[in-house]
Amino acid sequence: MNTSSTSSHTNQASSIDSVKLKQALLTRSRPKKANWFSNTMTFSWRALLKLKYIPEQLLDVTVFPIMFLLMFTYLFGGAIAGSTGDYLQFLLPGILVMTVITITMYTGMELNNDISKGIFDRFRSLPIWRPSVLVGALFVDAVRYSIASLIMIGLGLILGFRPDGGTIGVISAVGLLLLFSFSLSWIWTTLGLVLRSEKSLMGVSMMVLFPLTFISNVFVDPSTLPSWLQAFVDINPVSLLVTAVRGLMHGVATTEQIGVVIIASLLLILVFAPLTMFLYKNKN
Amino acid sequence: MTSKSVKESEPVSVAIARKGNLSNKSTEDTTNMESSIKQPTKLAIEATGLVKVFGEKRAVDGVDLAIKAGTVYGFLGPNGAGKTTTIRMLSTLLNPDEGTAIILGHDLNKESNAIRSKVSLTGQFASVDEDLSGLENLILIGRLLGFSRKAAKERARELLSAFGLEDAAKQQVKNYSGGMRRRLDIAASIVVTPELLFLDEPTTGLDPRSRNQVWDIVRALVSAGTTVLLTTQYLDEADQLADRIAVIDHGKIIAEGTSAELKASVGSGVLHVRVLDPEKRSKAQLILAQKLKVPIQALSEPTALTARVTDTQLVAEAIGELSHSGIAVTDFSLGQPSLDEVFLTLTGKPAESKRKQDEKGV
Incomplete structure (x- = not known):
């Protein structure tokens, strides 16, 4: 109530300045149309401003990774690998993938939020490169994923994570993860346009993400699984990504492993980016 | 109810060129704006047979419009009459299922991009980002429209001070009052002064003072040569602002004319x-x-x-x-006759009960 009373006070003090208004309306010159890149950067700026106002948005890329890494390393380490130190070498790349993949779903929620407010219509009625609304936000998401990766790898190093792939291996692993996450986000933007509320979007996202991340090779070596489950794990895109990221970090990734992830990413973009834009254009 | 080929109620179009009425609604000081004012005979919107169907419901059911450039046109009707759907079609947010429209000389079905660069929309719900400040919101729109960083900021400042929002420039919009939010919303629509502005229920939920401010803004816009199409539930508002009014119900225009003409048919x-x-x-x-x-x-x-x-x-x-x-x-x-009384006279039934009957399929 505090805010509303101050704002109504402001309202009383302010009024329209008709002279200035007339002046402002006289300026009819339209600047040269901004290009797609400028549009995208402007939307990135918007997303960054939101981080400034709502810094708790960063919890999922700061506290979560730390929590996950500590939790799973010490919970499963002894049981699965005999020692937490050995397990960390195996787990860290996997848990990194899981964390980043899970936070991709916020992209869809942000869009869904825009739709339920009126600003979605405002953006759609502007003469701009339409995908920029989403691509701009996705760029800032990539920054968020990078923060999560940095924190998790930093903590891992302190705990005893020793990647054989060296700095280059780790950086290319994170790069591959960012590419896949960017691609995966288009699924959430599609769903964000289809589903009616943030809650239903959250529900559906969890339903998809939970099995994909857990029934994978993030936590355990799939060879210990029953054959039918192993079959799923082997084709699970998250497993493929984890294999490539783990391989890159430890310097044993094959071109094929990396290629599969790149192709999967491109396929995701090819299918879901146009689908998102179609739904965006035709949203009632 | 799948297709209605014959229109039961032809709009009571009065196609006589109106004179005099506009000049007392807009301010006199138009000398500097000669270049920006459209030819009086030019149409900003010319729509024929617009139809939009949502499932079973014909939300817009054959709307014809001829709106002269430089005037205010009011859409008057109850909730669910099809006002918003029509505006969303005309502002390129929805594709019409049938019908055509020429907006500022561009075909709605083919040149939506060209139309988007000439029109602005202020939706029914505040179409600004509540998390950002007023200043940031206007800079955002300015940058998207192609202003340089500096120019976008200058324009934002200019508009904020014209709209009495200077003090709140750096406050998050979520702390704005309803009236301030609405003003910012309209300011965002005129970062580049549009040739045509759509205002969807610009004063719904506002206190009288804020409502009057919005009215002042609309009048200023028109005197600067912008065509305004606004929707409203209030006869009073349409009367105050609009040069011509279309009464819309069930997706159809059931009466059209100047405020005086409508009142003459309804009683004063x-x-x-x-x-x-x-x-x-x-x-x-x-x-x-x-x-x-x-x-x-x-x-x-x-x-x-x-x-x-x-x-x-x-x-x-x-x-x-x-x-x-x-x-x-x-x-x-x-x-003044209320919207209900207008409906009572025009349709023989009050707006509410009429709708309920129709929902039952009568």
């Missing part, structure tokens, strides 16, 4: 009279009927009388006659 207002002594009510009813020459209704309340009057000049005389005849009047009022 409703007179409510209350007498002190219930015994004298029937005598009062007789006197009023004689003076006003319209039927006077006695309400269930024992002292109240009501009448729909066409000539408001007679009302003062009639009230005077009551006191001459020794009938004490405790209370009287002459109100």
Whole structure:
């Protein structure tokens, strides 16, 4: 109530300045149309401003990774690998993938939020490169994923994570993860346009993400699984990504492993980016 | 209900060029703006047979429009009448299922990009980012439209001060009052002064002071040469602002004309009279009927009388006659016909009950 009373006070003090208004309306010159890149950067700026106002948005890329890494390393380490130190070498790349993949779903929620407010219509009625609304936000998401990766790898190093792939291996692993996450986000933007509320979007996202991340090779070596489950794990895109990221970090990734992830990413973009834009254009 | 080939109610189009009426609505100082004002005969919107179907419901059911550039056009109708859907089609947010429209010389079905660069939309719900400040919101729009960082900031400042939002420039919009939010919303629509502005229920939910401010903005816009299409539920608002009004119900335009023309068909207002002594009510009813020459209704309340009057000049005389005849009047009022009364007259049914009947499939 505090805010509303101050704002109504402001309202009383302010009024329209008709002279200035007339002046402002006289300026009819339209600047040269901004290009797609400028549009995208402007939307990135918007997303960054939101981080400034709502810094708790960063919890999922700061506290979560730390929590996950500590939790799973010490919970499963002894049981699965005999020692937490050995397990960390195996787990860290996997848990990194899981964390980043899970936070991709916020992209869809942000869009869904825009739709339920009126600003979605405002953006759609502007003469701009339409995908920029989403691509701009996705760029800032990539920054968020990078923060999560940095924190998790930093903590891992302190705990005893020793990647054989060296700095280059780790950086290319994170790069591959960012590419896949960017691609995966288009699924959430599609769903964000289809589903009616943030809650239903959250529900559906969890339903998809939970099995994909857990029934994978993030936590355990799939060879210990029953054959039918192993079959799923082997084709699970998250497993493929984890294999490539783990391989890159430890310097044993094959071109094929990396290629599969790149192709999967491109396929995701090819299918879901146009689908998102179609739904965006035709949203009632 | 799959297809309706024959239109049951043709709009009461009055295609006479209106004169004089505009000049007293817009301010006189138009000398500097000659270049920006459209030719008076030019149409900003010309729509034929617009249809939009949502599932079973024909939300917009064959709307024809001819809106002259540089005027204010009002869409008057209850909730769910099809006002918003029509505006969303005309502003390229929805594709029409049938029909065509030429907006500022561009075909709606083919050149939506060209249209988007000439029009602005202020939606029914504040279409600004609540998490950002007012200043940031306007810079955002300015940058998207192609202003440089500096120019976007200057324009944002200029608009904020014109709209009395300077003090709140750096506050998050979520802390704005309803009126401030609406002003910012409109400011965001004129970061580049558009040739055509769509305003969807610009004053719904605002207090009278904020409402008047929005009206002032609309008047300023029109005097600067912008065509405005606004929707409203209030006859009063359409009357204040619009040069022409379309009454819309069930996706159809059921009447169209100037405010004066509409009122002439509806009656200028409703007179409510209350007498002190219930015994004298029937005598009062007789006197009023004689003076006003319209039927006077006695309400269930024992002292109240009501009448729909066409000539408001007679009302003062009639009230005077009551006191001459020794009938004490405790209370009287002459109100504008409400939207319901407009509907009652135009459709023979009040807006609400009519809709309920239709939902039952009558």
